[in-house]
Each structure stands twice: as structure tokens, then as C-alpha cells.
Amino acid sequence: MTEVPSKARVVIIGGGISGCSVAYHLAKLGWTDIVLLERKQLTSGTTWHAAGLVGQLRASQNMTRLAKYSTDLYGKLEEETGLATGFRQCGSITVALTEERREEIFRQAALARAFGIDVNEMSPAEVLERFPHLEISDVVAGVHLPNDGQADPGNIALALAKGARMLGAKIIENVKVSKVVTKDGRVTGVEWEAGDDTGQIATENVVNCGGMWGRDFAAQNGVTLPLHACEHFYIVTENIPGLAQLPVLRVPDECAYYKEDAGKLLLGAFEPKAKPWGMNGIPEDFCFDQLPEDFDHFEPILEKAVSRMPLLGEVGIHTFFNGPESFTPDDRYYLGEAPNIAGYWMAAGYNSIGIVSSGGAGMALAQWMHDGEPPFDLWEVDIRRAQPFQMNRRYLKERVSETLGLLYADHFPYRQMATSRGIRRSPLHNHLKARGAVFGEVAGWERANWFANEGQTPEYEYSWKRQNWFDNQRAEHMAMREGVGLLDMTSFGKIRVEGRDALAFLQRLCANDMDVAVGRIVYTQMLNGRGGIECDLTVTRLSETVFFLVVPGATLQRDLVWLRRHLGDEWVTITDVTASEAVIPIMGPRARDLLARVSPNDLSNDAHPFGMAREIEIGMGLARAHRVTYVGELGWELYVSTDQAAHVFEAIAEAGADVGLKLCGLHAMDSCRIEKGFRHFGHDITDEDHVLEAGLGFAVKTDKGDFIGRDAVLSKREAGLDRRMLQFKLTDPEPLLFHNEPILRDGKIVSFLTSGNYGHALGGAIGLGYVPCAPGETGADMLASSYSIDVAGRTVAAEVSLAPMYDPKSTRVRA
Missing domain, CATH: 3.50.50.60 (FAD/NAD(P)-binding domain)
Known part of the structure; x- marks a missing residue:
């Protein structure tokens, strides 16, 4: 040794x-x-x-x-x-057997072009030309990446x-x-x-x-x-005389992939329901080992493969392999x-x-x-x-039985996990479920994504076109635009930063000015040394020494790490208080009318202006009412202790009958926020995106003193922007945008959308995305160009704006 x-x-x-x-x-x-x-x-x-x-x-x-x-x-x-290394660039082909899969792989092809990858869409005949052993009678289309390979x-x-x-x-x-x-x-x-x-x-x-x-x-x-480990199966045939070198072939609709290897064919599978393995830990002596054969489990894949590749029925199986691999939630x-x-x-x-x-x-x-x-x-x-609860072994065992199969499942937008659900729930969960809520999951939180109408099955029907909840989203969206809607955002991450040095600490980490009056809410980012956005949040000053931070539920662990890693000798305590309060946003032009029916407090602009938080009476309980919005309308986020949340909801729901209150889901919130041009962390803004290029310079106060990222902000201001965040609206009201669709400027691909949704008030699909700009190029210069978006190979003209297309002056927010 x-x-x-x-x-x-x-x-x-x-x-x-x-x-x-x-x-x-x-x-x-x-x-x-x-x-x-x-x-x-x-x-x-x-x-x-x-x-x-x-x-x-x-x-x-x-x-x-x-x-x-x-x-x-x-x-x-x-x-x-x-x-x-055995590496050879033999190329790869993915084939679609349905129109839905065709839409998926053609969207992937468009994305490949935006990323500078050589790609070709293929007809069934062209697929057969490159893979002559394939049965193509039901093949709809294919996509070829010539520089893919195997090793x-x-x-x-x-x-x-x-x-x-x-x-x-x-x-x-x-x-x-x-x-x-x-x-x-x-x-x-x-x-x-x-x-x-x-x-x-x-x-x-x-x-x-x-x-x-x-x-x-x-x-x-x-x-x-x-x-968690899962069993992964493949077979290798006997030698096939005359078998030429072939591209890797994927037939995701049949959960199968094929590769030629030294005159043999390998057939592998990502079956819809996988077999987890090693529930009691991985054996200590496991080394170059394989697991027992399970032909019954693999047989459905093999039957389809023999029909797809008749050649397989003419040769014997040399190896039936089953080995473990790691999968994540x-x-x-x-x-x-x-x-x-x-x-x-x-x-x-x-x-x-x-x-x-x-x-x-x-x-x-x-x-x-x-x-x-x-x-x-x-x-x-x-x-x-990763969330700490995800270490639970039962959770992992159930979840990875699904995630292996999802590799080749249709990657529909908004697809939700089916396993290991219901773990983190808001106090309002059962109330919302009884009223038709259809839930999605983020970081283990069950969140109402949309509400089914009476008589409508409360579950997703997935598609690349308009899904079964599209009209529900429109109704919820327009309720917040024209009336009043109620959301449940209990999944927000909530952090208390308190102590003698809390202000100095947050001034050092946040780009905006934290030295505000008690009760004020500050929208800010925490930046890295490059001016990139590490955290997008609001900070409410609860007292001289206590600050309340609200962050996305998915980034809570990340944001806690950022705070704690930058804590020096300051007298500061950082506490995760996410589970202590429910969050009930009341949004829309009639929000004030609704709250007046359940609270005796004065909610006028003079008494409670935008960007202010204060405690109010509501029903027979108490709430802290934050006048902020992520949908771009008049509204308040109500922070209610979890023990009183159900009561507060019931009081609001009862009073809401008089003003047309509508329960709204996260899909409607997202479509509203993208109309208003609000950025979404993880898509539109990341630690790689400069805060000024993201269009968030209004939330940066360089004159307040030093903070992390300040030098990068000053440097970018002096040097000028390399790109700008623009908002796009398709002129054709039919196509949908999700994210990653290529952006064309004057007919040439220049970037891709970072997020997309349907703008029901604006009457078309809306997207956000960064567009490169030349030195000295003004916003007006950029807007003078012609823009379009590639939607699954179809080029669709788009209107473009630097300012939000909906309520650009935010008069509705401050109504």
C-alpha cells in the first residue's frame, strides 16, 4: 500500500x-x-x-x-x-412518437441553437437513414446532435x-x-x-x-x-455481424436508449417506476458487483424494443446487467x-x-x-x-422510485412530483384543498398552484399546449387585476436578524439602505463581489435592533448560509422562523375594501402607505400587515401566527363574499408578476447576473457606505452595461412561453428567455430575457430593433420593452 x-x-x-x-x-x-x-x-x-x-x-x-x-x-x-478513453463523437438521435414529444424535442433543438450546439431536426425518413434498423411507422420526428457521443x-x-x-x-x-x-x-x-x-x-x-x-x-x-440508490438495467446482445457504427439512439416514449458497442447493441431503460435499492445502507464489501437479474421488471421495455428494433429479435442476449446508481429527489x-x-x-x-x-x-x-x-x-x-427533512429514508425511497423514470418521461411544463408529497403544509392547507386547490411542491412545501371549479377534476392534465387549468389561471389572474384575490404564501422563508449590531451587519450585506424607520419595508439584494445577485428579498425593520427578512422558500437554506458565513464579530443572532407564521397575501384593487370588513384599522394611504408594515386587528386575531406586492396591484401580505391563521382565513373568506373574493394560486401570481416585469430568483436573476444589468439599480444605494458588491456596481456604472433585461410579448396570442426560448434580434439568435408565462391582462405570452448590447448603445437603440422568439422551431414576432408593459409607473400599487 x-x-x-x-x-x-x-x-x-x-x-x-x-x-x-x-x-x-x-x-x-x-x-x-x-x-x-x-x-x-x-x-x-x-x-x-x-x-x-x-x-x-x-x-x-x-x-x-x-x-x-x-x-x-x-x-x-x-x-x-x-x-x-473510448470516446467517439458518433452523434445522438432522439425520436418522438407523439406530437407532444415532438414539441418537447423541437423546443430542445431550439435551445441547443441558442447555446451554440450543432443540431438538426429530422423527419422520420431522415431518422431511418441514420439509424437503418429502426421501425419508423409511428415515429413523428427526430432531433440529431452530431457532436454527442459515447465513451x-x-x-x-x-x-x-x-x-x-x-x-x-x-x-x-x-x-x-x-x-x-x-x-x-x-x-x-x-x-x-x-x-x-x-x-x-x-x-x-x-x-x-x-x-x-x-x-x-x-x-x-x-x-x-x-x-438513494436505484437498480438500473440494461442488456447487451451477442455480436451482430456487419453492424455498422451507429449514433446513440433515445426513444424516451418507450423509456429506452440504444448504443452500438464493438459490434453489439446495448439496450438500457429508465422505466416509469424504478426499484430503489440499499434501503438499509450499501453493503461494505460491494465492489465491482451487480444485482440479481429481474427479467420480469425489464420485460415490458424489451418487448417494445424488439418491435422498435426487429434486429433484437434475431440475436441472443449476451449480458443482462443490473447495477445500482444514485438518484436525488x-x-x-x-x-x-x-x-x-x-x-x-x-x-x-x-x-x-x-x-x-x-x-x-x-x-x-x-x-x-x-x-x-x-x-x-x-x-x-x-x-x-437540499432541505434537511430530505434525508428521511422513507421519503427518499418513495421519491427516487419516480425520479429515475422522469429522466425519459415527458418534461411537460409545470409537471409536479407524484411521490413523497404532503410533508410541509400551511395551516390553511385543508381549507384550500376543500375549496378545490390543486397543489404543487417546492422545497417540500405544498402550495396551491390553481383552484379547480365546481365539477372540474382537481388535478393536472399535462401538455405543451394550454393545459386544463389555463382558464382557471386567467380567472384568478383577472380577479387580482380587477377585483381581489387571496393567496397562500406561507412557504416564504422567514429569517429574524437581531442584536446590537444587526443594522451594521445588514448594511454590509445588503445593497439597499437598511437604516430606515421602524415599520419600513426595504426591497433589496445581497450581492457578491462581482455584483451578482446572491439573494433577492425584502427586509422589514421591526425595531431598532430587529429585522425581518423574507426570502423565497426554495432559497432559504442558501440565504441562511450566506448570512451566517458573513457574520464576523458582530453581536447578531440569525434565526429561521419560517414555520412560525402563515402568509396570506390579499391582492387587487378591492383589497382595501375587503380588509375594511375584517379589520377596524385605518388602511388608507396616509395611515398605511406602500412599503410599510404594522400590526393590525383582523377578525378576532392579530396580524402584521406588510403593504408590498409581487403581482403589481394594491395589496397587503398578512403575517399571522400559525395558531391564528385558520381563523384569520375564515374571517376573510366570509367577508370576501361581499366583494367577489377569489382564491388564487401560484400560477396566477407568476403570470401577474411577469406582466409587471418582476424578476424571479433562479431564473431571471442569479449570482451570475449583475444587479444593474438585471434592471435593479433602483434598489442599490452606493452612497450609503461600503457593502459587498459596491465596487462592482461602481465599476459597471463607469464601464457601461454589456446586456439589458428586456420584457417581450408575442404578437400572436396563441403560442406559450415557459423559459429558454431563443431570442432573435433582427433575425439572429442573441440570447434566450429566462422566464415566461401568459399575460392574461396584456393578451399574449410574456417573457423576460437578457439581450447583449454594444458599448454606448442606449435603451432606445435596443428597442429600435426587430425582435422575435423561437417557439419549437417557429419564429414568432414580439413586442419589446425596457419598462414593465403593465402599469409601468406603478400607480396601481400605490392606489
């Missing part, structure tokens, strides 16, 4: 392709004293049996950026290291390991890390064992690349890493630093796309560790999105 050093700059735990990639990229950045410890042999967990598909196109720009990086890297590794996963990992060793990294097999040692909230070392030998390595950084072992190992230190992997332990990093949970992901993920994590911040927006895979 290679001698294990007593100290290192970083210890990487796990020798699959993920761990080898992190070691390689840290070494490329000049890190020395890199140690990778593998409990058995390199690639012996999941990597060795992966199918090795390398597809560049992912669901977003930055995930595609990482996949393209992997593709480029694997093409160069052999020359650098001398180890063959040998084990050899890629070994090549990355060799490249890391060539740069000085130590990679040691048959050494198990038994414990990560911490002190005062940060990593100080690891304990290891190898047979009868034991020892310690002093280090300030560990990277958990433990794959399906990673969850339980992270739990030893109280770190949340929600993943949302089908996205995890990167980043543990929220509760500094220096504890993670790269795990790859959901069967670990080969195409690991090259880019290793690069991104290494850069993150090196620079102290991610190289670009990685929120989709950021470990901080």
Missing part, C-alpha cells in the same frame, strides 16, 4: 469518475498535497458499469456548459495521459486519475475514510483505516465523492446529502460546500448522467474551492437547495 500522508490540503473521498475529476482539476489549478482515498479500487462503485453516453444538451445554459466541457475534455484526455466510463476515470497523478496528486486505493473530523464548525482532518492499519490526515478540505455511500457518510457529520446532482461545516465539499448524486456530468462538475467544484465562489451560476446543482 502507498504510504498515507499525515497532512494534505484536500482529501477526496471516493475513486469513481467524480472523485478522479475533482482531483484532476484541483491539480490543474496548481493545488499540491491532494490526496484521494478509495475504499476498494478505482471505479468499483457505479462508474465501471455506466453506459457511457455523452450528450451535450442539458436543461439550462450552465448545465449545458458543463456537459460541453466534459465532451471537450474527454476528447483530449488520451493525448494528455496516454490512456484510451468508456472506467477508462475516462483512470485517465483522469493518471492526469492528476502526473500533476502530483496522491491516489491511494484500499484505504477507507472512516470519519471526517471537525472543530468549531469546520473540517480539521479525516480518520482512515486499511486492514489493521489506521491513521489520520490533517486537512481543512474534504470532498465527499462517495456516490451511493455518500448520504450515510455525510450524515455522520450532520450533513444533508439526500440521495429532483433529478439534479449536488455540488458545493455543506451549509453547516466549512471545508466539507460534495460532488455526488448524478442520476445516471455521471459520465457526461463529472468532467464539468469536477472543473466547476475545483474552481469553486480555489476561488471561494462558483465560476458561474450553479444554483441548479447547489447542495444548499
Whole structure:
């Protein structure tokens, strides 16, 4: 055994392709004293049996950026290291068997063009020309990506390991890390064992690349890493004489993928209901192992495959393989630093796309560790999105039985998870359910997305066209525009920041001025050093030393980490109080009329202006009424203690009969906010988007003194903007926008939409997106161009605006 050093700059735990990639990229950045410890042999967990598909196109720009990086890297590794990786760019084809799937893959093709990926839409005949063994009688269309490919996963990992060793990294097999040692909230070392030998390595950084072992190992230190193993099946045929090299083929409507491999065909599956595995933990001695065959489980896939590829019925099966892989609750992997332990990093949970992901993920994590911040927006895979309750094993077992199959399911907009539901509920949940609420889930919270009418089945009917709730959304949307609507936003994250130095602390973190009168509400962002947006929130000053922060429910853990990591010697306490209060927004031009029926307090503009919070009586209870809005109308968000929330709702609902109160869901809230041009964190604004280019300069006060990101704001003001956020409205009222549709300026693709929805008051689909601008180009210059949006290959003309198209002067908000 290679001698294990007593100290290192970083210890990487796990020798699959993920761990080898992190070691390689840290070494490329000049890190020395890199140690990778593998409990058995390199690639012996999941990597060795992966199918090795390398597809560049992912669901977003930055995930595609990482996949393209992997593709480029694997093409160069052999020359650098001398180890063959088996990588070849044979291309890939995805075929659609339904019109709905055609819409999906053609939208993906449009997205590929926006991302600079070579792509071609195909007719059934063109599909057959490139894949001559296919039955195409029911094929509707196809999409071809010529630069996709396949590779040998084990050899890629070994090549990355060799490249890391060539740069000085130590990679040691048959050494198990038994414990990560911490002190005062940060990593100080690891304990290891190898047979009868034991020892310690002093280090300030560990990277958990433990794959399906990673969850339980992270739990030893109280770190949340929600993943669970599932069985993954494929077969390999006997040799097929004369079989030519073929592109990778995906037939998602039949849950199947095919690849040619050395004269054989491999058929793999992502079946709709998967088989979780390892409920009692992964066996200690698991090494290059496979699981028992389950032909009954695989047979439905195989039957369709034989009809789709008659060639399969003429050859024998050489290998029936069943091996475990890690899946996560949302089908996205995890990167980043543990929220509760500094220096504890993670790269795990790859959901069967670990080969195409690991090259880019290793690069991104290494850069993150090196620079102290991610190289670009990685929120989709950021470990901080994980909720502590998601470590629950029953939750994971049920959820991953669904997420494996979702890889090839129709990726309809607004599709909701079916498993592991009902875990986090508002006090109003049963009231809303009884009134027709149809719920979606975010961060475990059940949220009313729309309300079914009497006699209407309260469930989604998914489509790429107008779904069954489109008219419900319109009615809810227009109620908030013309009358009054009630929402339930209890899922908001709520944080108290209090103490002697609370003001100074928030002045340092927030871009807006926090030194306001008690009761004032401030809309602000927390910025990073590049001027990018780390958090989008409101801050209410409750007293001289107490501030109340409201953040999106999905980003609560992330925002808590940002606050706590920047807390220095200040006398400040940061407390998550999310569960303590329900939030009931009352929105619309008749909001004041409604509240006057349930509260004796004066809610006039003079007594309660926009941007003010104060306690009011309501029904027979109390609430803190915040006069703010995310829909662009007169309204109040009522913060009510959870014990009184049901009563307050009942009082409002009873009084609402006189003024036409309508219960509204999150879909209507989103369509209202996009009409008003309000940004949505994670889509329109991220840590990669400069606050000035996002059009949020009004919330930045550089004259208040120093704060994180101030220099970047001043620098951008001096240098000028490189792009601007614009609002788009399709001139044809029929097509729908969701996000990622390409933006064309004067006929050329220049960007893509960051979010989209239907603007019922404006009469067409609305989108937001950044458009590059030349130095010195004014807003008027940009608006003088002709714009259109690519909707699944169809170019649709669009009106464009810098100011919100709906109520640009916000007179309705202040009515």
C-alpha cells in the first residue's frame, strides 16, 4: 500500500469518475498535497458499469456548459495521459412518437441553437437513414446532435486519475475514510483505516465523492446529502455481424436508449417506476458487483424494443446487467460546500448522467474551492437547495422510485412530483384543498398552484399546449387585476436578524439602505463581489435592533448560509422562523375594501402607505400587515401566527363574499408578476447576473457606505452595461412561453428567455430575457430593433420593452 500522508490540503473521498475529476482539476489549478482515498479500487462503485453516453444538451445554459466541457475534455484526455478513453463523437438521435414529444424535442433543438450546439431536426425518413434498423411507422420526428457521443466510463476515470497523478496528486486505493473530523464548525482532518492499519490526515478540505455511500457518510457529520440508490438495467446482445457504427439512439416514449458497442447493441431503460435499492445502507464489501437479474421488471421495455428494433429479435442476449446508481429527489446532482461545516465539499448524486456530468462538475467544484465562489451560476446543482427533512429514508425511497423514470418521461411544463408529497403544509392547507386547490411542491412545501371549479377534476392534465387549468389561471389572474384575490404564501422563508449590531451587519450585506424607520419595508439584494445577485428579498425593520427578512422558500437554506458565513464579530443572532407564521397575501384593487370588513384599522394611504408594515386587528386575531406586492396591484401580505391563521382565513373568506373574493394560486401570481416585469430568483436573476444589468439599480444605494458588491456596481456604472433585461410579448396570442426560448434580434439568435408565462391582462405570452448590447448603445437603440422568439422551431414576432408593459409607473400599487 502507498504510504498515507499525515497532512494534505484536500482529501477526496471516493475513486469513481467524480472523485478522479475533482482531483484532476484541483491539480490543474496548481493545488499540491491532494490526496484521494478509495475504499476498494478505482471505479468499483457505479462508474465501471455506466453506459457511457455523452450528450451535450442539458436543461439550462450552465448545465449545458458543463456537459460541453466534459465532451471537450474527454476528447483530449488520451493525448494528455496516454490512456484510451473510448470516446467517439458518433452523434445522438432522439425520436418522438407523439406530437407532444415532438414539441418537447423541437423546443430542445431550439435551445441547443441558442447555446451554440450543432443540431438538426429530422423527419422520420431522415431518422431511418441514420439509424437503418429502426421501425419508423409511428415515429413523428427526430432531433440529431452530431457532436454527442459515447465513451468508456472506467477508462475516462483512470485517465483522469493518471492526469492528476502526473500533476502530483496522491491516489491511494484500499484505504477507507472512516470519519471526517471537525472543530468549531469546520473540517480539521479525516480518520482512515486499511486492514489493521489506521491513521489520520490533517486537512481543512474534504470532498465527499462517495456516490451511493455518500448520504450515510455525510450524515455522520450532520450533513444533508439526500440521495438513494436505484437498480438500473440494461442488456447487451451477442455480436451482430456487419453492424455498422451507429449514433446513440433515445426513444424516451418507450423509456429506452440504444448504443452500438464493438459490434453489439446495448439496450438500457429508465422505466416509469424504478426499484430503489440499499434501503438499509450499501453493503461494505460491494465492489465491482451487480444485482440479481429481474427479467420480469425489464420485460415490458424489451418487448417494445424488439418491435422498435426487429434486429433484437434475431440475436441472443449476451449480458443482462443490473447495477445500482444514485438518484436525488429532483433529478439534479449536488455540488458545493455543506451549509453547516466549512471545508466539507460534495460532488455526488448524478442520476445516471455521471459520465457526461463529472468532467464539468469536477472543473466547476475545483474552481469553486480555489476561488471561494462558483465560476458561474450553479444554483441548479447547489447542495444548499437540499432541505434537511430530505434525508428521511422513507421519503427518499418513495421519491427516487419516480425520479429515475422522469429522466425519459415527458418534461411537460409545470409537471409536479407524484411521490413523497404532503410533508410541509400551511395551516390553511385543508381549507384550500376543500375549496378545490390543486397543489404543487417546492422545497417540500405544498402550495396551491390553481383552484379547480365546481365539477372540474382537481388535478393536472399535462401538455405543451394550454393545459386544463389555463382558464382557471386567467380567472384568478383577472380577479387580482380587477377585483381581489387571496393567496397562500406561507412557504416564504422567514429569517429574524437581531442584536446590537444587526443594522451594521445588514448594511454590509445588503445593497439597499437598511437604516430606515421602524415599520419600513426595504426591497433589496445581497450581492457578491462581482455584483451578482446572491439573494433577492425584502427586509422589514421591526425595531431598532430587529429585522425581518423574507426570502423565497426554495432559497432559504442558501440565504441562511450566506448570512451566517458573513457574520464576523458582530453581536447578531440569525434565526429561521419560517414555520412560525402563515402568509396570506390579499391582492387587487378591492383589497382595501375587503380588509375594511375584517379589520377596524385605518388602511388608507396616509395611515398605511406602500412599503410599510404594522400590526393590525383582523377578525378576532392579530396580524402584521406588510403593504408590498409581487403581482403589481394594491395589496397587503398578512403575517399571522400559525395558531391564528385558520381563523384569520375564515374571517376573510366570509367577508370576501361581499366583494367577489377569489382564491388564487401560484400560477396566477407568476403570470401577474411577469406582466409587471418582476424578476424571479433562479431564473431571471442569479449570482451570475449583475444587479444593474438585471434592471435593479433602483434598489442599490452606493452612497450609503461600503457593502459587498459596491465596487462592482461602481465599476459597471463607469464601464457601461454589456446586456439589458428586456420584457417581450408575442404578437400572436396563441403560442406559450415557459423559459429558454431563443431570442432573435433582427433575425439572429442573441440570447434566450429566462422566464415566461401568459399575460392574461396584456393578451399574449410574456417573457423576460437578457439581450447583449454594444458599448454606448442606449435603451432606445435596443428597442429600435426587430425582435422575435423561437417557439419549437417557429419564429414568432414580439413586442419589446425596457419598462414593465403593465402599469409601468406603478400607480396601481400605490392606489
